[in-house]
Amino acid sequence: MEVELSKLRNIGIIAHIDAGKTTTTERVLFYTGRIWRMGEVHDGTTVMDHLEEERKRGITIQSAVTACSWDYPKGVKHQINIIDTPGHVDFTAEVERSLRVLDGCVVVFCAVGGVEPQSETVWYQATRYRVPIVAFINKLDRPGADYWKVVKQMRKTFSQKILPIAIPAGAEKDFVGTVDVIEEKMRLYGSEADGSKWTEIDVPEYLKKLCAKTREELLESLSEVNDEILELLVENKPVPVKLIKDALRDAVINKRFVPVVCGSAFKNKGVQFMLDSVCAYLPSPMDVPDTKVYNLETKEYSTIKNSAQGDFMALVFKIVTDRFLGKLAFLRVYSGSFESGKRLYNTSEGRVEKLDRIFAMHADKKDIIKNITAGDIVAVAGLKNSRTGQTLSSKNTNLVFEPPVFPEPVISQAIEPAKPGQLDALFNALSKIVDEDPTFLVRKDEISGETIVSGMGELHLEVNIERIKRDFGVPIRVSTPKVNYKEGITSEVTENGKYVKQTGGHGQYAHVVIKISPNSDEKFVFINSIKGGNIPSQFIPAIEAGVKMGIESGPLAGYPVRNLTVELLDGSFHEVDSSELAFRIGSFETMKKALKKASPILLEPVMDIEIRTPTQYLGDVLGDMSSRRGNTGGLTTEGNLTIIRAFVPLAEMFGYATVIRSLTQGRAGYVMTPKGYERVPTQVAEAVIGKG
Numbered sequence: 001m002e003v004e005l006s007k008l009r010n011i012g013i014i015a016h017i018d019a020g021k022t023t024t025t026e027r028v029l030f031y032t033g034r035i036w037r038m039g040e041v042h043d044g045t046t047v048m049d050h051l052e053e054e055r056k057r058g059i060t061i062q063s064a065v066t067a068c069s070w071d072y073p074k075g076v077k078h079q080i081n082i083i084d085t086p087g088h089v090d091f092t093a094e095v096e097r098s099l100r101v102l103d104g105c106v107v108v109f110c111a112v113g114g115v116e117p118q119s120e121t122v123w124y125q126a127t128r129y130r131v132p133i134v135a136f137i138n139k140l141d142r143p144g145a146d147y148w149k150v151v152k153q154m155r156k157t158f159s160q161k162i163l164p165i166a167i168p169a170g171a172e173k174d175f176v177g178t179v180d181v182i183e184e185k186m187r188l189y190g191s192e193a194d195g196s197k198w199t200e201i202d203v204p205e206y207l208k209k210l211c212a213k214t215r216e217e218l219l220e221s222l223s224e225v226n227d228e229i230l231e232l233l234v235e236n237k238p239v240p241v242k243l244i245k246d247a248l249r250d251a252v253i254n255k256r257f258v259p260v261v262c263g264s265a266f267k268n269k270g271v272q273f274m275l276d277s278v279c280a281y282l283p284s285p286m287d288v289p290d291t292k293v294y295n296l297e298t299k300e301y302s303t304i305k306n307s308a309q310g311d312f313m314a315l316v317f318k319i320v321t322d323r324f325l326g327k328l329a330f331l332r333v334y335s336g337s338f339e340s341g342k343r344l345y346n347t348s349e350g351r352v353e354k355l356d357r358i359f360a361m362h363a364d365k366k367d368i369i370k371n372i373t374a375g376d377i378v379a380v381a382g383l384k385n386s387r388t389g390q391t392l393s394s395k396n397t398n399l400v401f402e403p404p405v406f407p408e409p410v411i412s413q414a415i416e417p418a419k420p421g422q423l424d425a426l427f428n429a430l431s432k433i434v435d436e437d438p439t440f441l442v443r444k445d446e447i448s449g450e451t452i453v454s455g456m457g458e459l460h461l462e463v464n465i466e467r468i469k470r471d472f473g474v475p476i477r478v479s480t481p482k483v484n485y486k487e488g489i490t491s492e493v494t495e496n497g498k499y500v501k502q503t504g505g506h507g508q509y510a511h512v513v514i515k516i517s518p519n520s521d522e523k524f525v526f527i528n529s530i531k532g533g534n535i536p537s538q539f540i541p542a543i544e545a546g547v548k549m550g551i552e553s554g555p556l557a558g559y560p561v562r563n564l565t566v567e568l569l570d571g572s573f574h575e576v577d578s579s580e581l582a583f584r585i586g587s588f589e590t591m592k593k594a595l596k597k598a599s600p601i602l603l604e605p606v607m608d609i610e611i612r613t614p615t616q617y618l619g620d621v622l623g624d625m626s627s628r629r630g631n632t633g634g635l636t637t638e639g640n641l642t643i644i645r646a647f648v649p650l651a652e653m654f655g656y657a658t659v660i661r662s663l664t665q666g667r668a669g670y671v672m673t674p675k676g677y678e679r680v681p682t683q684v685a686e687a688v689i690g691k692g
Contacts, residue, residue, distance in 0.1 A: 015108035016118035017087035020138040024265040032068035060086040063094040072279035090457035100404040101332035104282030111145035115153040141264040195268025285375040297398040312336030312394035337373035348390035356382025409454035410605040418475035429472035487554030488563040489598035492517040497590025509577035510586030513570040542580035550591030602685040603677040613668035628652035
């Protein structure tokens with residue numbers, strides 16, 4: 001790390017697809033001097049989208065790490081570590097794992113599209129990880145751009161207070177600069193093609209009233225959290241600029257307010273002010289709360305200080321396979337410091353690892369460094385067994401960080417080598433991709449014997465299958481993608497089960513009483529309510545394991561069972577014949593019986609879809625959506641476009657891109673994000689179960 005910890009910013013740039021996120025990142029790297037020429041998405045020349053598949057498709061697929069420096073205020077150097085993340089919903093795991101290790105983020109919005117489905121998803125991901133936000137409303141040069149419409153949408157959609165600290169000067173082709181509401185100055189961009197120079201002028205007459213109104217709203221909001229500002233406003237005295245910025249910084253770090261800036265990354269306007277805001281308002285590692293750790297032995301939580309002092313502790317948040325170095329592990333360091341060549345501990349698994357080399361990353365470029373310290377985000381080579389979400393420490397402790405939480409895959413297809421004798425090569429490729437991508441899963445179908453791969457969507461599977469062919473040189477055949485159904489229950493059942501075997505010598509004895517009930521959390525919950533010593537504590541993990549085995553194959557069609565709570569109420573044991581194996585088998589069999597009695601139902605993944613279509617095709621698009629069991633949630637209009645928001649089963653959406661192109665002569669577009677799992681209608685469920 002080149003600067004003191006207080007001058008470090010670990011940020012992510014996140015957005016809905018096509019909001020201009022990667023273009024914004026390219027401008028950041030250019031203006032900070034990290035690159036000498038700006039890359040363009042449409043030319044396939046961006047630094048951060050370095051994968052062949054990313055450049056071919058014009059989208060970000062994998063998160064990429066880089067670092068740059070920025071002077072703010074003038075002469076005060078800040079280091080900014082950046083993770084550029086995908087905007088497409090199929091690669092949401094990249095956003096998830098990035099936000100887990102970041103201290104702040106910039107959420108990019110399109111000034112035309114506004115708050116779009118994936119905008120909401122990434123915002124809520126940031127909120128869940130308690131990551132402070134600066135919002136950047138981009139593409140103000142585009143026809144139909146409307147800064148205040150987007151601000152209004154943000155205020156309607158998100159719980160945090162949205163506070164513009166910049167306003168645009170002009171719009172569309174007449175967008176010429178931005179007004180700093182706090183400093184009450186305008187940055188007027190000249191004719192320089194790269195936008196590296198601007199003139200600071202007084203606020204033009206036509207913007208003075210709007211600037212004053214916006215500044216007044218900002219001060220009123222800050223007076224709610226800062227008594228000094230409140231007193232000055234009551235006394236009708238001017239509020240110093242430094243006090244405004246300090247108060248806003250505190251409110252942003254505490255997740256109360258979100259400052260909004262604006263510009264056009266493609267036209268090279270407003271990005272420098274966004275960088276100023278990152279340094280001014282987003283936290284350093286010293287400003288965020290102490291990091292939570294879990295003790296595997298005591299089962300209790302505590303915290304560690306984000307400091308260069310203390311024991312070295314880091315979280316593995318990403319794994320990639322490098323052609324020359326093999327496994328590269330990306331780390332966020334939370335405490336202490338460490339040197340390459342030394343041994344450390346994987347406390348998640350109790351293993352010793354050796355950290356051979358450390359790299360400061362710039363997309364796919366690597367610079368070797370010798371030391372790392374608290375706040376650093378780096379890649380390391382030499383770790384043989386560490387995986388995403390695991391903890392590394394200089395001491396063999398029982399402390400681990402909370403890992404990122406990833407969504408379950410919603411789509412699957414069968415895969416096999418196209419040529420004989422390449423099964424081992426296929427499994428080698430699959431194991432490496434699974435190691436890198438926690439949302440790409442591989443299993444063997446017990447009935448058909450097929451190898452099944454699962455992912456977050458058609459594009460997710462398509463990209464990984466293409467990678468197997470291109471990067472690993474394995475020709476393969478795949479089946480048509482299928483939806484990942486689940487099963488649930490609708491009634492509460494208490495089941496009393498015994499497992500007794502006597503075959504001479506020691507027998508097997510287990511007795512459990514369990515209650516199962518539906519829950520709305522789309523997950524499995526196990527509660528141990530055993531009182532006294534009816535079942536010794538050493539058998540409880542075996543009971544939970546047996547219950548989990550029981551829900552992996554439901555009673556209707558063998559799909560995993562979710563959305564239920566299992567409570568262990570009572571039971572008994574035999575001092576000689578009871579064992580972990582007996583309780584695992586006994587709870588498994590009891591669980592199977594309970595599920596059959598609990599009125600099981602079939603569940604399917606449902607998508608939140610937003611369709612933007614010329615109004616002339618609205619009837620055809622709505623009719624088609626209705627035929628797909630879609631439930632239209634609302635219609636809004638923007639000029640000659642109608643925006644449809646609907647919920648539709650994923651099973652009905654295969655091949656939809658081709659259909660909507662045909663219906664609208666290629667003029668409509670859509671985006672889908674997962675909404676959750678819902679009950680399948682009886683008639684449809686019968687057909688699915690029959691096929692299963």
